[in-house]
Amino acid sequence: MSGAHPTFTGNKALQIEEPLLFEIGEVSKTGVDLIEPDAHDKRLGGLERKKIGLPGLSEPEAMRHYVRLSQKNFAIDAGIYPLGSCTMKHNPRLNEKMARLPGFGDVHPLQPQSSVQGALELIDTLAAWLLELTGMAGVAMSPKAGAHGEFCGMAAIKSAQLEKGDARALVLVPESAHGTNPATAALLGYKVRDIPARDDGTVSPDAVKAALGPDVAGIMLTNPNTCGLFERDIVAIADAVHAAGAYFYCDGANFNAIVGKTRPGDLGIDCMHINLHKTFSTPHGGGGPGSGPVVFSPALAPYAPLPYVVRQGDEFVLVETAGAASDANKPFGRLTAFHGQMGMFVRALSYMMSHGADGLRQASEDAVLSANYVRAGLRDVMTQPFGDQICMHEVLFDDAFLKETSVSTLDFAKAMIDEGFHPMTIYFPLVVHGAMLVEPTESESKASLDQFIATLRDLVRAAKAGDVERFGGAPYHAPRARLDETRAARYPVLRWSPETPAQAAE
Amino acid sequence: MRYLPLTDADRQSMLASIGVQNIDELFADIPAEVRLKELANLPRHAGEMEVERQLGAMAARNMAASTVPFFVGCGAYKHHVPASVDHLIQRSEFLTSYTPYQPEISQGTLQYLFEFQTQVAMLTGMEVANASMYDGSTACGEAVLMARRLTRRSNALLSGGLHPHYRDVAETLSKLSNSPVNALPGDPLGSEDIIAAIDEETACVVVQSPDVFGRIRDLSEIAAAAHDKGALLIAVVTEIVSLGALKPPGEMGADIVVAEGQSIGVSLNFGGPYVGLLATRQKYIRQMPGRVCGETVDANSRRGYVLTLSTREQHIRREKATSNICTNSGLCVLAFTIHLSLLGEAGLMRLARINHANAIALADGLSAIDGVELLTGNFFNEFTIRVPGKGADVVEALAEKGVLGGVPAARLAPDHAGLDDLIIVAATEVNSPDDRAAYVKALREVLS
Numbered sequence: 001m002s003g004a005h006p007t008f009t010g011n012k013a014l015q016i017e018e019p020l021l022f023e024i025g026e027v028s029k030t031g032v033d034l035i036e037p038d039a040h041d042k043r044l045g046g047l048e049r050k051k052i053g054l055p056g057l058s059e060p061e062a063m064r065h066y067v068r069l070s071q072k073n074f075a076i077d078a079g080i081y082p083l084g085s086c087t088m089k090h091n092p093r094l095n096e097k098m099a100r101l102p103g104f105g106d107v108h109p110l111q112p113q114s115s116v117q118g119a120l121e122l123i124d125t126l127a128a129w130l131l132e133l134t135g136m137a138g139v140a141m142s143p144k145a146g147a148h149g150e151f152c153g154m155a156a157i158k159s160a161q162l163e164k165g166d167a168r169a170l171v172l173v174p175e176s177a178h179g180t181n182p183a184t185a186a187l188l189g190y191k192v193r194d195i196p197a198r199d200d201g202t203v204s205p206d207a208v209k210a211a212l213g214p215d216v217a218g219i220m221l222t223n224p225n226t227c228g229l230f231e232r233d234i235v236a237i238a239d240a241v242h243a244a245g246a247y248f249y250c251d252g253a254n255f256n257a258i259v260g261k262t263r264p265g266d267l268g269i270d271c272m273h274i275n276l277h278k279t280f281s282t283p284h285g286g287g288g289p290g291s292g293p294v295v296f297s298p299a300l301a302p303y304a305p306l307p308y309v310v311r312q313g314d315e316f317v318l319v320e321t322a323g324a325a326s327d328a329n330k331p332f333g334r335l336t337a338f339h340g341q342m343g344m345f346v347r348a349l350s351y352m353m354s355h356g357a358d359g360l361r362q363a364s365e366d367a368v369l370s371a372n373y374v375r376a377g378l379r380d381v382m383t384q385p386f387g388d389q390i391c392m393h394e395v396l397f398d399d400a401f402l403k404e405t406s407v408s409t410l411d412f413a414k415a416m417i418d419e420g421f422h423p424m425t426i427y428f429p430l431v432v433h434g435a436m437l438v439e440p441t442e443s444e445s446k447a448s449l450d451q452f453i454a455t456l457r458d459l460v461r462a463a464k465a466g467d468v469e470r471f472g473g474a475p476y477h478a479p480r481a482r483l484d485e486t487r488a489a490r491y492p493v494l495r496w497s498p499e500t501p502a503q504a505a506e
Numbered sequence: 507m508r509y510l511p512l513t514d515a516d517r518q519s520m521l522a523s524i525g526v527q528n529i530d531e532l533f534a535d536i537p538a539e540v541r542l543k544e545l546a547n548l549p550r551h552a553g554e555m556e557v558e559r560q561l562g563a564m565a566a567r568n569m570a571a572s573t574v575p576f577f578v579g580c581g582a583y584k585h586h587v588p589a590s591v592d593h594l595i596q597r598s599e600f601l602t603s604y605t606p607y608q609p610e611i612s613q614g615t616l617q618y619l620f621e622f623q624t625q626v627a628m629l630t631g632m633e634v635a636n637a638s639m640y641d642g643s644t645a646c647g648e649a650v651l652m653a654r655r656l657t658r659r660s661n662a663l664l665s666g667g668l669h670p671h672y673r674d675v676a677e678t679l680s681k682l683s684n685s686p687v688n689a690l691p692g693d694p695l696g697s698e699d700i701i702a703a704i705d706e707e708t709a710c711v712v713v714q715s716p717d718v719f720g721r722i723r724d725l726s727e728i729a730a731a732a733h734d735k736g737a738l739l740i741a742v743v744t745e746i747v748s749l750g751a752l753k754p755p756g757e758m759g760a761d762i763v764v765a766e767g768q769s770i771g772v773s774l775n776f777g778g779p780y781v782g783l784l785a786t787r788q789k790y791i792r793q794m795p796g797r798v799c800g801e802t803v804d805a806n807s808r809r810g811y812v813l814t815l816s817t818r819e820q821h822i823r824r825e826k827a828t829s830n831i832c833t834n835s836g837l838c839v840l841a842f843t844i845h846l847s848l849l850g851e852a853g854l855m856r857l858a859r860i861n862h863a864n865a866i867a868l869a870d871g872l873s874a875i876d877g878v879e880l881l882t883g884n885f886f887n888e889f890t891i892r893v894p895g896k897g898a899d900v901v902e903a904l905a906e907k908g909v910l911g912g913v914p915a916a917r918l919a920p921d922h923a924g925l926d927d928l929i930i931v932a933a934t935e936v937n938s939p940d941d942r943a944a945y946v947k948a949l950r951e952v953l954s
Contacts, residue, residue, distance in 0.1 A: 021621045021847050030853030032588055034935065037863035044862070045722045045884035047753040049855070053628050056850015059590055066618070066844055070599035073614035077598035083607070090509055091602050094554050099775075100592075103565025108578040109777030110913045111569065112905045118567030119776045125564075132547050144640035144778065147820070147830045155682050183820035183830035187651075189683045192825045230535035261533055266540040281509075285595075285837030286615040287605035287797065289640070289779035305678070321920050333678025337581055337643035337671035337766075338777025350561060356551035357544065359507040365529050366512050369520055372532055376524040390532055417611055425607075428821070445511035446520065473805070478610035481805040485609075488802035488814040492791060494634045495624040 015479055018068040022496045025055025031062050053498075072479040073286070074422045080444055080452055082374075084394040084425035084437025085178070085226060087256045087278035089367075092354065095281065095347035104346045109338035113318055119342065120316035124309045126349045130274060130295055133360070135265025138301025140294045141308070142340035146253060149273025149292030150184040150220070152335055156271060156296060156303040157218050157247040158188055159332040166245065168217035174203050176227060176429040181220040181251060190217060197431065201227040201386035201396075205236040212244040222251035223267070224258065224392035226429040227385070228371065228437065238268025247271070247300065255279045256441070257368055257393035260361030270297040276341070280348035291344035306331045307339050366442035367393040370449055374438055377453035381460045385432045393441070399434025407463040409434035411471035414482060415462075418475045419455045507551050569910065571774055575941035575948075577868070579888045579932025580718060580913040581642065581669050581744040582777065583769045585857075586936055591771050591844045595837055605797075605833070609812045610804075615836070616811035619799035622843045629749045629846075630741075630763040631756025632785035637797040637813075638834040639782030642766025643675045646712065646742055648795045648829055649762045649784060650676050651683075653710035653738045655793045655828070660685040661707045663737075665700050666693030667717025669744055670919035676712070692922035694719045694881055694890055694915065701731040708735055710762075714742035715755070718918070719881065719930060720888035722752065729759025738762065746770055746783070747934075748886040750858030762786045770849075771841030781838035792818060795829035857935060861887035864942070865933040871946040872931070877953055881928070888932040890915065893953065897929040900952055907948040 010017045042048065057065060074081065081088035099105060107116055127139045140156075143149035154171070161168055171185040174195045182192045193211055198204045208219065219241050223231045231237065241248045250264055250272040256279040264272050276282045276291040296304060307320040308331075318339065319325055355363060368391075375395040379388050383400035399409045413423035413436070425437040440449060462470050475481065512520075517529070526532060533541070552560075571584045578584070595601065599614060606612030606619075619637045626635035639645035650662045662680060664673050664687060673689050680687045690698050696719075704711055711732045715723040729739040741755030743765035755763045767781040768774075786794055792815065800814035820827040849857060865887040872891055873880035882889035893900050897914035904911035915928035933942070 018617070020617070020624075021843075022624060025847065025850060027851045030850045030856075031590075031848035032853045032857070034853065034856045034860060036856060037860050040863050040866055042862065043866060043884050044752060044886070045724065047722060047724060049749070049751055049753050052750070052851045052854065054625060054846065054849075054851040054854060056853055057847050059588070059848065062844060062848050063590060063594070065847070066594045066840075067597070069614040069617050070594075070597045071614065072612070072617070073599040073603045074608070074611040075599045076602040081602075081604065083604060086604055088602075088604060092509060094557060096596060096601075098558070098561045098565075100773075101562065101565040102570035102572060103568040104561075105773045105775055106570040106572050106584075107568045107776045108571055108576075108584065108774045108910070109582055110578055110580055110917065111571075111910055112902050114902065115569035115905050115910065116776065118564040121567065122561070122564050129548065132545065144644065145831075145833045147832050148640065148644070151830060155678075158682060178832075179820035179822070179824045179827065180830050180832050182825035183823070183827040186825035186827070187679075187683065187830050230533075232535040232537065235537055235540065258536070260542060260545050262536045262540050262542050266542075283601045283837065284604045286600055286603050286612075286618075286840065287836035288638075288833040289781075289835045289838055290833050291779075306674075320917070323920055333681065334671060334674035335644075335678065336641060336675060336778075337669065338641075341778040342776035343773075343779050346561065350557055353549070353552050353557045353560065354509065354554070355507060357546075357548035359510070359551040360548075361545060362507060362510060365532075366510055366517075368532050369512070369517060369524075369529065372524045372526075373520045390526075390534065413608070414610070417608065422611065423608055442510055442512070446516040448511075475610050479613050480610045480808060480810040483609045483804045483810045483812050484802045485812050485814065488800040488812045489817070492798075492815060493801040494620075494791065494798055494814075495627050496620070497624075 014071065016068050018065060020496050021065065022055055025057050027055055029056040029058060031057050031059040079420055080440065080448055081422040082424045082438045082440050084439040085253055087439060087441060089281055089441040090443040091281055091283040092351060095350040098350045099343045099346040117316055120309050120318055122349060123345055124311055124316055126345050129352050130293055133259055134295045135263030136295035137298040138296040138304050140304040142305060142335050143273065143292040143294055144336055144341055145290035146273055146275045146292045147180040147184060148335060149294045150180055151187060152294045152305060153249050153271035153273060154184055154188050155332050156300045157249065159303045160300055161217060168215050170216045172211050172216060172219040174221060175431045176225060177220060177222055178251060178253065201229050202231050203237065205233050205240055208237050209240045212240060212246065216244060216246045218247040218249055220249045220251060222253060224254040228391040228394040228396045230392055234267050253278060254393065257364055259364045261364055270300050271295065276344050276348040281351040282344045282347040289341060291341035302329050303332050306334045363442045370440040370442060370444055371395045373449055374440055374453060378456055381457055394437055394439035396432060397436040398432050401460065402463055405463045406468055407471045409436055411474065412459060414474035415459055415471045418477045421452065575909045575944045577912050577931050577933060577945060578910050580918065580930050581766055582774055583745055583932060583934055584774060584936050585769050585934055587771055587845060588848055591841050594844055595840050600840055606813060609810065613810060616799050618840055618843050620801065620811050622839050623799060625843060625846050626783045626785050629754065630785040631754030632763050633788040634791055635783060635785035636794055637799050638839045639784055639796055640835060641778065641780040641782045642744055642764060643672045645764035645782030645784045646672045647675045647679045649740045649764045650710060652762060652793050652795060653740060654685065656790060657709045657736065657738060659707055659709035661709055662687045663703055663708050663711045664689040665713045666690040666698050667719060667721065668712055668714045668742060669718045672742060692919050692925055694928055696721050701728060704731055704735050704737055706735055708737040710738045710740050712740045712742060714744065716745060716748055716886045716888060719890040720885040721882050722884040722886060725755055725758035725760060740764065745887065747858055747861055750854035751862055751886060767842045771845035772838050779835060779838055781835040781842055791815065793828055796831050797834045860935045864937050865889060868933045868942050871942055872949060875950050875953065887934055888930060890928050890930050892927050893929060896926055901929060903952040904948050909945050909948040911945055
């Protein structure tokens with residue numbers, strides 16, 4: 001199929017092959033005009049550099065190079081991107097415009113505080129929105145991403161217990177959790193104890209009680225969980241955790257399902273990170289930057305890290321050092337240079353102000369409605385690991401419906417690519433065989449959801465009809481056919497180097 | 507609401523397809539006593555104009571770097587970014603894509619990551635680099651953890667020239683994982699003897715050059731001494747443009763190089779997002795944290811790129827992963843890579859020469875003022891001056907005159923003695939001769 005009518009260049013109309021920068025640039029070329037300074041004596045201590053080897057491009061060449069690369073990417077702006085657990089919602093362009101206002105984008109983190117009062121006000125305002133939406137007592141704004149926020153939350157738990165002389169060694173984590181949860185616990189020196197799920201995909205208070213003990217520091221639970229279900233016994237779980245002297249960390253990756261519908265603070269949660277790049281629409285940007293503020297219960301709020309903003313009358317003060325903290329606060333330390341992902345704060349606040357209280361709640365309702373609509377549209381042809389039950393903002397399928405076919409979850413996903421869709425999250429959560437986790441978000445129209453459902457129904461039909469070719473060799477129409485990941489890991493080539501002769505693109 | 511495509515008619519029809527009467531039935535698993543009726547204390551939705559008005563008012567209360575003579579550095583620098591960079595990173599295909607989990611439709615992201623890794627390796631003089639960390643300070647913290655894994659030792663030795671925020675991050679990480687750190691006191695005069703502090707327990711020696719006071723350090727002897735004792739040298743660079751002028755850490759024996767990449771392509775953003783660089787030797791790649799992109803071929807034998815070595819990472823290894831990180835700084839990586847592609851070696855080295863020349867001119871101008879002493883002999887684009895009185899007061903007085911004149915050293919490290927009267931001053935290509943003259947004039951007035 002892909003070999004039909006081969007072209008001289010290897011290009012296929014709008015799909016243009018593009019060599020590496022290092023194969024087209026020249027060391028002597030530059031796309032930036034700078035005026036050579038007057039001759040002067042250098043003060044570099046005799047450590048002057050002679051060469052680097054970096055190629056340069058003129059501006060037209062650079063534009064063409066990176067525009068061509070961009071055309072090899074799928075994007076939310078191009079189509080549905082239903083990656084479960086990732087919340088690939090629309091990224092409003094107003095947010096981008098606001099983040100680029102010189103008063104936000106062009107201020108330095110170490111300017112005198114008197115010259116950045118508006119920036120501190122923005123951080124304080126966003127913090128107030130987050131506290132109101134979550135019903136919590138305090139917030140740490142500096143974590144740079146979700147996993148960084150997890151570390152922040154668990155560090156507060158550890159610090160609170162250490163202060164009481166109550167060092168504990170274990171953290172409970174359900175088997176369905178994101179891998180970052182056990183990795184974070186391990187980073188803080190904790191051992192991880194798995195909690196099994198019930199047959200319906202949720203965690204039972206009894207299982208938690210059985211695992212609790214004087215050596216358990218806390219539990220890390222995702223809610224809604226990674227199976228797309230609300231942990232309906234969450235209040236009982238929180239009570240049991242607290243009764244054992246432990247704390248409740250909630251992974252807030254799936255907060256988009258419940259904004260304005262319930263508040264983590266009312267559920268008994270002690271700390272939760274919020275992925276601004278998921279729930280509050282800051283762009284995913286090909287894998288970052290993220291931003292992961294952490295909200296805290298009254299018990300943990302005093303341990304929030306440096307720096308933080310406080311309001312004193314009309315003035316905003318940035319507290320940067322332990323010495324400047326008030327007596328009530330016992331910050332556990334510092335997680336990053338400077339004050340956090342300001343560029344993301346502006347975008348998130350722009351999104352929140354645009355939606356308002358009514359729009360945020362409507363967005364969550366639409367996200368949940370859309371996921372259930374996908375479930376209803378596919379429940380008779382695909383299989384769900386925990387039976388057909390109402391889900392939150394994402395719906396989880398397993399691969400049981402593919403059992404009599406030779407099609408795997410991976411094949412099924414790759415065939416979706418040929419149909420013009422980004423596949424859903426696959427093989428996660430790990431506890432479900434051949435998992436397919438679909439999160440449409442609130443950004444899809446009904447027509448878009450209908451087309452998605454119709455396409456998946458056709459793929460299921462084809463798989464059951466034995467149309468093996470449609471799956472095994474997929475994708476046929478993408479810029480690349482299936483890539484050899486084993487080879488990449490076994491013989492790692494992590495950079496271009498002049499010794500390696502460049503291969504032809506096709 | 508302009509961001510929500512569903513109409514009320516759509517919603518009714520969808521509820522009917524699902525087989526429920528109303529939306530509340532979909533939220534029935536939330537216990538009734540904690541269900542929220544509304545968000546009473548927040549405003550309702552707002553149009554673009556209203557949001558622009560409110561956020562615009564906040565933005566207007568800040569002094570933007572480009573509007574004043576500007577000399578603030580210490581880990582974040584004001585450089586000029588070509589217009590094409592911001593245009594390109596806002597292309598939908600870059601801005602609104604996710605981590606390249608499906609490489610066949612993510613080759614754009616993967617190829618620029620591969621280009622970025624190569625550029626970072628070349629710049630730092632190392633063999634390989636990862637696909638970026640959150641920022642320089644967290645890259646530094648992760649490098650310390652990586653060195654502990656590689657050496658199976660726990661003690662980290664931090665130079666007094668290390669940016670105090672970086673030191674605090676490494677100390678916080680270490681304290682919480684019960685690992686010892688030996689942080690030497692702030693060293694504005696360059697008098698510390700770090701080699702004497704290396705012993706058989708040392709996992710790594712962390713040295714910044716140019717250091718937080720601006721001083722350039724030759725790392726070769728420290729590297730040799732560290733290796734003698736079986737320790738690793740972690741070199742830290744907070745001003746990446748300096749590597750357009752200075753011998754890279756990789757040529758001075760560094761085992762891991764971490765850097766803040768903000769200076770190339772990324773705006774000041776009041777501290778973030780930025781882009782952390784981490785480069786090392788090929789033999790250490792399996793202990794490297796973070797995402798890595800690698801070259802491979804597709805089923806038709808065409809060259810392509812994938813995320814690789816994922817057996818180090820949390821989604822596979824869970825509690826045995828090398829780090830909990832599961833993101834990189836994607837869009838900032840792209841900005842860095844495009845800006846550096848535009849500069850190329852010729853442009854970067856010239857940019858570095860301009861920065862150095864401007865810093866020398868400023869240092870000479872400031873140190874000619876009565877009572878002002880230049881403490882930094884060899885520097886790139888940043889240096890430290892001693893002023894009569896408190897540095898913080900002088901910086902504040904300068905700001906009142908419309909000059910952002912640097913960072914008081916004591917702001918970064920109030921617990922270190924002898925920093926009260928020091929100001930750390932940066933000069934880059936954005937500073938005109940008029941800016942420098944305005945600074946000299948303002949400082950003279952403040953001190954008179």
